[in-house]
Amino acid sequence: MATSNTLFAFIILILTTIVFVHADTNATITATLSSNTVFCTFLPPTPGEYIADSELTGIAFCTASTPGVVNVIPDGFVISANFAGDPSTYVQITGKMNPDAYQLHHDDEGGQYDSNGSPPDASCSGYEYFVNLVEPNDGNYCIRCCHNKKDCPTNESTEGCETVIPGIY
Numbered sequence: 001m002a003t004s005n006t007l008f009a010f011i012i013l014i015l016t017t018i019v020f021v022h023a024d025t026n027a028t029i030t031a032t033l034s035s036n037t038v039f040c041t042f043l044p045p046t047p048g049e050y051i052a053d054s055e056l057t058g059i060a061f062c063t064a065s066t067p068g069v070v071n072v073i074p075d076g077f078v079i080s081a082n083f084a085g086d087p088s089t090y091v092q093i094t095g096k097m098n099p100d101a102y103q104l105h106h107d108d109e110g111g112q113y114d115s116n117g118s119p120p121d122a123s124c125s126g127y128e129y130f131v132n133l134v135e136p137n138d139g140n141y142c143i144r145c146c147h148n149k150k151d152c153p154t155n156e157s158t159e160g161c162e163t164v165i166p167g168i169y
């Protein structure tokens with residue numbers, strides 16, 4: 001009896017693990033960031049939405065050369081993409097984008113996606129934390145993926161890309 005209970009508990013543990021691992025790898029809400037040609041940024045699921053309104057519903061859009069890409073970044077959206085960092089600490093892409101390529105509003109002051117549940121279960125592949133801002137009004141976008149929470153500050157979204165993720169814009 002003890003043995004079959006133990007076996008039962010073990011099977012439940014395995015099944016739970018499978019469910020969790022599966023939930024962790026939803027490609028639609030997983031960013032990849034490894035170079036200035038292989039990267040993703042979150043955006044609203046439909047064109048023309050305000051960024052802040054999509055913080056719980058955003059999905060990852062990636063360059064066409066990103067392995068396993070589900071949604072390709074809209075044509076003409078990326079004006080520049082500057083890769084920096086080191087995979088042992090954090091990596092980032094900073095740059096300019098064209099809001100018109102996804103019908104974003106020129107008066108949209110932007111918003112932030114991050115690994116604190118914006119959107120729920122969103123992640124950056126290979127890193128525990130990420131922070132991602134998109135600012136149509138000044139044409140900046142930025143994403144950083146980090147092993148340490150302190151490198152991916154999520155408490156200063158209103159400061160904008162240039163403060164949260166210093167880099168080339």
Ligand SMILES: *[C@@H]1O[C@H](CO)[C@@H](O)[C@H](O)[C@H]1NC(C)=O
Pocket residue numbers: 023026027028029057059
């Ligand atoms: C993956 O995320 C998308 C976007 O949030 C969602 O629509 C879809 O149901 C999710 N898939 C799974 C298997 O959880």
Ligand SMILES: *[C@@H]1O[C@H](CO)[C@@H](O)[C@H](O)[C@H]1NC(C)=O
Pocket residue numbers: 153155156
């Ligand atoms: C955000 O948190 C970091 C680390 O705790 C801190 O250094 C920084 O001043 C905070 N920023 C704001 C705008 O509160």
